[in-house]
Amino acid sequence: xxxxxxxxxxxxxxxxxxxxxxxxxxxxxxxxxxxxxxxxxxxxxxxxxxxxxxxxxxxxxxxxxxxxxxxxxxxxxxxxxxxxxxxxxxxxxxxxxxxxxxxxxxxxxxxxxxxxxxxxxxxxxxxxxxxxxxxxxxxxxxxxxxxxxxxxxxxxxxxxxxxxxxxxxxxxxxxxxxxxxxxxxxxxxxxxxxxxxxxxxxxxxxxxxxxxxxxxxxxxxxxxxxxxxxxxxxxxxxxxxxxxxxxxxxxxxxxxxxxxxxxxxxxxxxxxxxxxxxxxxxxxxxxxxxxxxxxxxxxxxxxxxxxxxxxxxxxxxxxxxxxxxxxxxxxxxxxxxxxxxxxxxxxxxxxxxxxxxxxxxxxxxxxxxxxxxxxxxxxxxxxxxxxxxxxxxxxxxxxxxxxxxxxxxxxxxxxxxxxxxxxxxxxxxxxxxxxxxxxxxxxxxxxx
Amino acid sequence: xxxxxxxxxxxxxxxxxxxxxxxxxxxxxxxxxxxxxxxxxxxxxxxxxxxxxxxxxxxxxxxxxxxxxxxxxxxxxxxxxxxxxxxxxxxxxxxxxxxxxxxxxxxxxxxxxxxxxxxxxxxxxxxxxxxxxxxxxxxxxxxxxxxxxxxxxxxxxxxxxxxxxxxxxxxxxxxxxxxxxxxxxxxxxxxxxxxxxxxxxxxxxxxxxxxxxxxxxxxxxxxxxxxxxxxxxxxxxxxxxxxxxxxxxxxxxxxxxxxxxxxxxxxxxxxxxxxxxxxxxxxxxxxxxxxxxxxxxxxxxxxxxxxxxxxxxxxxxxxxxxxxxx
Numbered sequence: 001x002x003x004x005x006x007x008x009x010x011x012x013x014x015x016x017x018x019x020x021x022x023x024x025x026x027x028x029x030x031x032x033x034x035x036x037x038x039x040x041x042x043x044x045x046x047x048x049x050x051x052x053x054x055x056x057x058x059x060x061x062x063x064x065x066x067x068x069x070x071x072x073x074x075x076x077x078x079x080x081x082x083x084x085x086x087x088x089x090x091x092x093x094x095x096x097x098x099x100x101x102x103x104x105x106x107x108x109x110x111x112x113x114x115x116x117x118x119x120x121x122x123x124x125x126x127x128x129x130x131x132x133x134x135x136x137x138x139x140x141x142x143x144x145x146x147x148x149x150x151x152x153x154x155x156x157x158x159x160x161x162x163x164x165x166x167x168x169x170x171x172x173x174x175x176x177x178x179x180x181x182x183x184x185x186x187x188x189x190x191x192x193x194x195x196x197x198x199x200x201x202x203x204x205x206x207x208x209x210x211x212x213x214x215x216x217x218x219x220x221x222x223x224x225x226x227x228x229x230x231x232x233x234x235x236x237x238x239x240x241x242x243x244x245x246x247x248x249x250x251x252x253x254x255x256x257x258x259x260x261x262x263x264x265x266x267x268x269x270x271x272x273x274x275x276x277x278x279x280x281x282x283x284x285x286x287x288x289x290x291x292x293x294x295x296x297x298x299x300x301x302x303x304x305x306x307x308x309x310x311x312x313x314x315x316x317x318x319x320x321x322x323x324x325x326x327x328x329x330x331x332x333x334x335x336x337x338x339x340x341x342x343x344x345x346x347x348x349x350x351x352x353x354x355x356x357x358x359x360x361x362x363x364x365x366x367x368x369x370x371x372x373x374x375x376x377x378x379x380x381x382x383x384x385x386x387x388x389x390x391x392x393x394x395x396x397x398x399x400x401x402x403x404x405x406x407x408x409x410x411x412x413x414x415x416x417x418x419x420x421x422x423x424x425x426x427x428x429x430x431x432x433x434x435x436x437x438x439x440x441x442x443x444x445x446x447x448x
Numbered sequence: 449x450x451x452x453x454x455x456x457x458x459x460x461x462x463x464x465x466x467x468x469x470x471x472x473x474x475x476x477x478x479x480x481x482x483x484x485x486x487x488x489x490x491x492x493x494x495x496x497x498x499x500x501x502x503x504x505x506x507x508x509x510x511x512x513x514x515x516x517x518x519x520x521x522x523x524x525x526x527x528x529x530x531x532x533x534x535x536x537x538x539x540x541x542x543x544x545x546x547x548x549x550x551x552x553x554x555x556x557x558x559x560x561x562x563x564x565x566x567x568x569x570x571x572x573x574x575x576x577x578x579x580x581x582x583x584x585x586x587x588x589x590x591x592x593x594x595x596x597x598x599x600x601x602x603x604x605x606x607x608x609x610x611x612x613x614x615x616x617x618x619x620x621x622x623x624x625x626x627x628x629x630x631x632x633x634x635x636x637x638x639x640x641x642x643x644x645x646x647x648x649x650x651x652x653x654x655x656x657x658x659x660x661x662x663x664x665x666x667x668x669x670x671x672x673x674x675x676x677x678x679x680x681x682x683x684x685x686x687x688x689x690x691x692x693x694x695x696x697x698x699x700x701x702x703x704x705x706x707x708x709x710x711x712x713x714x715x716x717x718x719x720x721x722x723x724x725x726x727x728x729x730x731x732x733x734x735x736x737x738x739x740x741x742x743x744x745x746x747x748x749x750x751x752x753x754x755x756x757x758x759x760x761x762x763x764x765x766x767x768x769x770x771x772x773x774x
Contacts, residue, residue, distance in 0.1 A: 105739050112522050133522040133742070218613070221634055222720060274612040274631035277720060282614055405741045416724040419634055437543035438741075445518060445743075 054145065056090055056348040058341040063093045063349060064117035066107060068100030069363075072300040076363035083359075084352050091345045093119075107333070108135045114336030119346045121172065124327040125397045125404070128163040132401035132446045136331040138166040139350075146351050154391045157327050157368050163399050169329025170350055171368035172357060175296045176325035176394050177227050177314060178387045184308040185213050185290035194312040201315050205270050208290050216290040218280035219262055219271040221418040226411040227324045228293050232258030234395050235318025240410070245400040246439055248432035250410055251425070254318070259417050259424035261317060266418065274419060284309075295326070299383040300364040311383050313390045325394035327368065330354065366391065402442035406435035515748035522742075533749035544737065548750055550725060551733040552757070554715075558729065559708040562644045566704045567697070570652050574659035575689075588660070592653035599650075603717025606646045607633065610718065639719045639727050647714055651707070655700050662696035663689070698769040702762055709758055730754050 069077050074097055081095045096117070098106065104126060110116040111134075122130060130136045142148075150158050153171055161169035181194050186204075189211035195204040208216040219225065229250075230240065238254025241247060249255075265271040284292040285305055293314065302309050314323045330350045332343070353360070357367040358377050366388040367373050379385050397403050413431035416422040422430070515533050517526045536542035537549075577588050594602065609616050610632035622628030632642040666689065674684045690697075712731040715721060721728035728736075730750070738747030 108522050108742075133520065134524075135522065221722065272613050273629070274634040276611050276613070276631075276633045276722075277607065279611050279614050286614075288614075402741070408736075412724055415722055419723045421723050434543065434546075441543055441743075445520065445523070 054348070054351065056088070056341075056345045058090065058344060060090050060092070061339075061341050061345045063091060063119060063342060063345055065093050065095045065119045065349070066103060066117040067095070067097060067121040068103040069121075070097055070099050071297065073297065073363035073365070076360060080353060080356060080359050083356075084349060088348065088352075091349065093349055108133060111135050111333050111335075116333045116335070118333060118335075118342055119349055120331050120333055121328050122169060122331050124157070124160045124169065124171070124329055125399075125407075127161060127169045127329060127331070128399040129401045129404065130331070131163045131166070131168045134334055136168050137334050138168060139170060139332060140167045142170065142332075142347050142350060143167050146347075146354075148354075152370050153368050154370065154373075154394075156391075156394060156396065160327060160396050160399060161329055163401075169331050170354055172328045172330055172354060173360060173365035173368055174325050174327045174388075174391065174394060175365055176323045176387055176390045177224065177231055177293055178296050178299075178383075178390075179312045179314050180284065180292045180294055180298065180302070180309055181312070182284070182287060182290045182308060183310050184287070185211070185216070189213070189290075194310070194315070196312070196315045198315070198317050201317065205268075205291075209270070213290050215270065215272050215288070217265055217270045218275045218283055218289045218292070219265040219418055220275045220277070220280040221415050222277045224294055225262065225418055226407075226414045227295070228262060229255075229258055229410070229414045230324040230395070230397075231293075231314055231322055232261060232317055234322030234324075235314075235316060235320055237319055241398055241400075241406075241439075245398040245403065246436075246443065248406060248410070248435040248439070250413075251428040251432040255428050256425045258318065259414065259428060262414070263417055263420065263424060266420065296366065296384065296387045297364045311386055313387060321390075321393040323390045323394050325390070325396065327396065328365070400439075400442075401446040402438070405438045405442060409435040409438070511748045511751065514744055515746075515752060517745045518743070519745035519748070520742045521744065526745075529745065533746045534753070536746065537749060537753060544746055544750075547725065547728075547733055548730075548753075551728050551730045552754070554727055555709055555711065555730040555754075557640060558643060558647075558711050558715075559705060561640065562647050562708045562711075563701070563704050565644065565648050566651060566655055566708070567701055569648065570655035570700075571659050571693075573652065573656040574663055575685075577656065577660055578663045588657075591656055594650045595653040597650070599713030600717065602646065602650050603713055606642070607718050610642050610646075633719050634722050636723065636726055639723070643711075643714050643718060643727065646718065647708070647711070650714075655704065658696060658700060659693065662693045666692035694769065694771070698765070701769070702765055705761055705765065706758060709754070709761075 065081065067077065078095055081093050085092055100123075103120075107116060107120060108130070116135075120136075122136070127136070131138075148170065154174070157171045157174055161167050161171055179194060185208060186192075186194070189204070189207040191204055191207060195201040205216055208214075233240065233250055233255050236254035236257045238252045238258070239249050242249050266273050280289065280292055281294060281298070283289045285302070285307055287307055296311075299311060314321075330353060332346050332350070335342075354369065357365075357369055357372050358375060361367045361372070361378055361381055361384055364384065366384055367378060372378060373388055373391070378388075397407060409431040410428075413427040417424040417427040421427075516528060516530060518529050518533075519526045536544050539545045540549075573591055577584060577591065597605075608614075610618075612618060612629065612631040612634060615632070617632065618628045618630060621630065630638055632638050670688045670692070671684055674688050679687065710731055711729050712735065715727045715729050716732055719727045721732060731754075734747045734750045734754070737750065738744045
């Protein structure tokens with residue numbers, strides 16, 4: 001289990017508990033260690049290399065690198081950092097991990113007080129908020145000097161890092177929603193492959209029911225129900241917001257259709273009612289259900305189990321293909337007292353990680369770079385490359401500061417409707433009118 | 449027996465290790481008798497007073513200032529909005545109005561159901577644990593044990609135990625022939641039953657320990673005197689135990705109300721506020737508004753309205769249980 005958006009914390013409760021103490025301790029240590037690096041760079045009179053991140057020839061520097069890789073992905077990133085440190089003797093990167101929800105609260109405060117990290121990772125849908133709040137700095141010069149080209153990146157991913165005509169994130173990966181299924185169940189039901197259309201999907205659920213798996217597709221009322229909803233909304237031709245993201249648009253017919261389909265899984269008896277946080281995934285790991293939609297990061301966790309599973313791109317339930325995805329972006333934090341050497345070293349680090357994203361793909365991610373994604377080495381990663389097929393149909397929430405506030409309302413609407421507390425139409429409309437007020441307030445606040 | 453009154457018992461019960469002695473004659477007498485050496489008192493109070501000023505008084509005043517602004521720590525301009533943050537709370541058409549009162553309602557529901565249980569049940573437990581029987585210390589430890597666990601631990605524990613579909617609780621309910629599809633964490637009123645139940649299980653031991661200390665402070669002689677006067681078991685409880693526990697009782701009621709009104713972790717972890725936002729408590733909303741949506745001005749305003757309510761409730765409690773002079 002690995003990853004989630006900051007405003008969607010439910011999946012991560014257990015991780016939070018396990019890592020909170022550790023993260024607190026490492027933060028404390030980082031605070032203590034900070035001064036030594038200042039000493040190291042203070043006396044440096046060597047010239048600063050300013051080539052935007054290709055090489056670093058200045059004095060030895062320490063970089064603090066914060067992220068939220070608390071799951072199975074953490075060790076992969078840590079290994080990459082270790083490798084970077086051995087290859088670059090002038091730069092020592094120290095990686096500090098904390099749970100994402102904590103991270104997104106702590107980083108801004110740390111940056112504001114001048115004790116923030118040098119580099120970090122942020123999800124694509126938080127870039128605008130953090131850019132508007134002066135937490136991160138524009139990276140256009142890095143992109144230019146590293147000769148990062150749009151054609152080396154998938155278009156959606158590349159464009160998502162831009163806020164107000166400036167680039168704030170170097171895309172590292174994409175992590176889409178995938179369709180996990182229990183191969184033994186399918187076999188028993190006489191199905192040779194995962195259903196990819198609505199008709200086939202309906203038929204498969206019936207066949208599974210016939211084979212004794214009457215609750216084949218548990219519909220969660222929390223995470224990842226809203227990720228499913230977004231995917232389905234886009235599949236039915238709708239969108240989350242209007243053109244300039246000043247109004248919520250999920251209460252459209254497409255939205256109602258999408259949510260109605262989710263609720264129908266419960267009403268038609270394919271899902272038990274009241275599926276609470278994580279229960280759907282735990283059930284899948286215990287072979288209680290046959291289908292489960294979840295992020296690509298679960299591939300690493302499932303690989304450790306004895307469950308006979310496979311993963312496919314999301315089936316097309318609506319009128320077109322679409323899937324929700326997240327994307328990790330490498331960012332550089334704003335510093336109260338900017339240090340040219342550190343900045344330069346940070347860029348070198350960013351570039352190195354981006355170039356080595358094949359190692360990162362092994363953690364259960366799809367690399368953002370086309371060149372890496374098309375490499376033979378990546379094609380060898382079976383599950384990742386299956387889910388990478390969705391790259392042209394993945395969508396993100398818009399790059400608007402404070403969009404998470406509005407997204408939280410949508411999440412609640414999905415919760416109410418899946419639990420049957422409110423009809424999909426009413427629930428979505430209620431959330432939309434609430435979100436509109438928040439969007440208006442945010443517009444005023446961030447001056448967007 | 450009634451003639452003795454509570455003040456006699458208070459005077460008898462010396463050396464009580466608890467703080468809830470506000471208004472007791474003992475304290476008042478001491479306060480007036482040693483007027484000359486005031487500076488020594490202040491000297492001893494100084495360290496705490498410093499901490500209190502730095503961490504409570506100053507932030508509280510700063511909070512009032514924040515609540516008059518549209519405040520985001522990281523944005524360069526924090527425009528003055530006057531009373532808008534407060535006005536929005538009372539305007540159901542604003543972005544926060546509905547949510548705030550919904551959260552206040554959730555807090556009130558939780559408080560109303562958890563406080564009586566947390567006042568009465570621990571008293572019963574304390575009375576039993578105050579008897580002489582084999583293994584008494586073991587049981588004292590058992591009842592207190594859950595309290596040493598952090599909220600994160602009990603939260604995760606009960607989330608799994610109470611899961612509607614894969615939880616152990618429903619599994620055993622089915623085994624004994626009861627309904628196995630109670631949605632403990634996703635439907636009403638079951639979510640409240642779960643949250644109140646978990647909280648009572650978790651914190652009962654703390655209140656029981658305080659009662660126990662209070663019970664042990666009541667002089668044996670009073671019970672003996674009551675027995676000689678022919679008081680029944682109930683009579684002794686009614687006229688000796690209860691009056692003897694009055695200051696402890698006021699203390700427990702007050703801190704339990706405050707703790708319940710500040711409930712956050714249980715709902716955050718076990719129900720996540722679900723269904724919808726029905727179990728999102730005031731503190732949960734304030735944290736979300738201030739730390740997740742970065743609207744500190746609005747969050748500060750909410751905090752002050754909540755604080756005002758808590759002060760009123762505490763005052764009412766204090767007056768209801770105040771010492772009546774005979």
